[in-house]
Amino acid sequence: MTALNDIVPAGVVTGDDMTALMEYCRENEFALPAVNVTSSSVANAALEAARKAKSPVIIQCSNGGGGFALGKGVKCADSAAAGSIALAMHVRSVAKYYGIPVVLHTDHCAKKLLPWFEKLLEANEAYFAKYGEPLFSSHMLDLSEEPDEENIALCAKYFKRMMPMKMWLEMEIGITGGEEDGVNNEDVDQDKLYTSPEQVFNVYKALSPIGGLFSIAAAFGNVHGVYKPGNVKLSPERLGMAQTFAKEQLKSDLDKPLFLVMHGGSGSSREEINAAVKNGVIKMNIDTDTQWAYWDGVRQFEAGKHDYLQQQIGNPDGDDAPNKKYYDPRAWLRAAEESMVERLVVSIDQLGGTDTYEPTEIGAGYCMVGDFMKA
Numbered sequence: 185m186t187a188l189n190d191i192v193p194a195g196v197v198t199g200d201d202m203t204a205l206m207e208y209c210r211e212n213e214f215a216l217p218a219v220n221v222t223s224s225s226v227a228n229a230a231l232e233a234a235r236k237a238k239s240p241v242i243i244q245c246s247n248g249g250g251g252f253a254l255g256k257g258v259k260c261a262d263s264a265a266a267g268s269i270a271l272a273m274h275v276r277s278v279a280k281y282y283g284i285p286v287v288l289h290t291d292h293c294a295k296k297l298l299p300w301f302e303k304l305l306e307a308n309e310a311y312f313a314k315y316g317e318p319l320f321s322s323h324m325l326d327l328s329e330e331p332d333e334e335n336i337a338l339c340a341k342y343f344k345r346m347m348p349m350k351m352w353l354e355m356e357i358g359i360t361g362g363e364e365d366g367v368n369n370e371d372v373d374q375d376k377l378y379t380s381p382e383q384v385f386n387v388y389k390a391l392s393p394i395g396g397l398f399s400i401a402a403a404f405g406n407v408h409g410v411y412k413p414g415n416v417k418l419s420p421e422r423l424g425m426a427q428t429f430a431k432e433q434l435k436s437d438l439d440k441p442l443f444l445v446m447h448g449g450s451g452s453s454r455e456e457i458n459a460a461v462k463n464g465v466i467k468m469n470i471d472t473d474t475q476w477a478y479w480d481g482v483r484q485f486e487a488g489k490h491d492y493l494q495q496q497i498g499n500p501d502g503d504d505a506p507n508k509k510y511y512d513p514r515a516w517l518r519a520a521e522e523s524m525v526e527r528l529v530v531s532i533d534q535l536g537g538t539d540t541y542e543p544t545e546i547g548a549g550y551c552m553v554g555d556f557m558k559a
Contacts, residue, residue, distance in 0.1 A: 187542075188285075192240070194544045195280040196288050198317045199350035203397060205240060205285055206352075206443055209466040214536030215446070215457075217528060218242035220291060220471040222249040224274045226478065229521040231275075231282040233528035239537035242467060244289040244324075245271050247297050265303035272319050283543030288319070289354070291469070292326040295338075301325065305345060312349045322352030328403075332357065332383060336390045347395045354445055354467075355391075357383050358403030378422060379403045381429035388430060388442065399443035399467065402426055404460075418456045423463035440464035457534050470531050474524050481523025485516045 192205045209215060219230040221243055234241035245253070247264045254267030272288050279286040293301045301323065308318035325342060327335040339355045346353055358379030379402040391398045404422040427440045434441055446460045446468040457468065492499045492510040499505050509515060532538055 188240070188540055189542055189544070192285045192541075194283045194285060194541075194546075196276050196321065197240075197285045198288075198321045201285070202287060202321050202350075202352055205287070206399070206466050210440060210443060210464060212540075213461055214540060215461045215465050215468050216240055216242050216287065216537060217531050217535060218244050218287075218289060218291075218467050218469045219474055219528065220244055220246055220249055220469070221271060222252045224271070225517050225521060226474075226524070227271060227275055228278070229478070229524040230474075230528060231279065231284070231286065232521065233525040233532065234284045234286075235282045235543050236525060237529045237532040237537065238284070238539045238541055238543060239532045240285040240287070240541055241532075242287040242289050243271075243275050244291045244469075246291040247293065247300050249291075250300070261299070262303055264297075264300045265307070268300075268304060269307050269319065276319075280546050283545060284541050287321045289322045289324065290320060291324055292356075293324060294326055295330060301342070305342070308346075308349055308351065318346075318349040318351050320351070322354060324354040324356070324401075326356045326401075328356040328358060332386065336387055339387070340390050340394060343391055343394050343398065347397070350397060352397045352399065353391070354399045354401060355387060356401040356403075356447070357387050377403050377405050378419060379426070381422075381426040384426040384442065385430050385433055399445050401445040401447050403447075418452065418460075420456060420459035420463055420465075423460060423465065427464050445469075454534050458536075461536060468531075468535055470528070473531065474528055477527035478520045478524040481520035482516050484523070485519035 188205075188208055191208060192201050197205055205216075216239070219226075219241065221227040221230060222245075227243055230241055230243055245268045247268075250264040250266070250268030250271065252267065253271050254263045260266075268290060275286060275288055290301075290304060304320065304323060308320055311317070311319035323346070325339050327338055330338070335355070335357065339353065343353045358377065384400055384402050387400050402423060404420055405418045423444055426444070427442055430436070430441050431439060440463070442464055443466050444460075444464045446457075446465045448469070460468070486493060489510050492507045495507065496511075497504060497506055499507055529538075
């Protein structure tokens with residue numbers, strides 16, 4: 185088997201490198217974790233985990249995450265786009281230092297959020313004009329609340345705009361339950377949580393004439409959030425049915441001609457994740473579990489250092505002893521990062537990505553200034 189290091193470079197990957205990475209995942213039956221980030225700290229934790237596990241990683245930002253990254257004190261129509269772009273620029277500035285391939289992605293974009301999507305495409309086009317590649321590697325459109333015909337038609341419209349930059353498009357057909365970034369599907373008809381093979385293939389028929397750089401988030405009972413075991417019924421075998429149907433329709437030599445995505449992965453069992461990956465899932469979204477892990481690091485830090493965090497001066501070591509080194513954000517944020525790294529390493533292993541990429545080292549002369557921004 186050809187080593188992934190010989191196929192895909194470290195740093196942010198786009199275009200042909202992105203395609204090669206997705207094909208490698210599908211052929212070798214492992215998936216990449218797509219980690220929602222809201223700050224440079226969370227992004228760094230995701231990158232650190234990937235380096236530690238020796239795996240590529242997907243760094244993604246939601247509309248709400250972008251708005252938070254810009255700063256909640258700023259109220260403007262473009263705040264989500266500006267914050268998403270800021271996070272992308274941060275990741276581009278540091279990615280190669282971690283020595284692993286990084287996919288820059290944006291998460292769910294419902295119809296009401298299309299102005300955000302438009303602004304991101306403008307940023308990609310400006311970046312492409314200067315550097316020959318888009319700022320982001322890929323974007324997601326989630327128009328699953330709309331009728332299938334409208335969903336697919338809008339995806340095709342935007343995909344045509346993305347293809348000249350060799351950008352990947354992820355789309356959703358069928359509905360992921362639960363609540364995510366202001367879109368609430370907690371009370372949705374349960375039948376809509378399961379996508380049929382025919383629905384999936386309709387997407388393929390519409391998008392493949394435009395280009396092959398797309399993936400499909402087909403619903404198979406997935407739910408955003410985390411729930412007690414038994415409360416969510418996943419049916420990953422439905423993904424296999426979609427692959428078989430597509431193979432037959434296309435008369436393809438590939439057993440899994442589709443690139444599939446799993447949403448609502450937090451709280452899923454190893455067996456469920458393995459079954460999804462075996463059926464062609466090359467990306468799994470992770471948010472709820474990493475959010476908890478990040479917070480849990482802070483929680484444990486505060487519990488362990490409680491008596492040193494009640495005032496600036498004075499602790500069990502003495503009334504005049506300073507506490508700055510304990511309340512310094514670099515102390516408790518680092519605890520959050522370490523906890524998230526530990527949890528994400530587990531997810532990478534569940535997805536089969538451990539030891540798939542040997543991290544590269546970067547020379548001391550590497551610089552990220554001005555025209556060297558491309559990474």
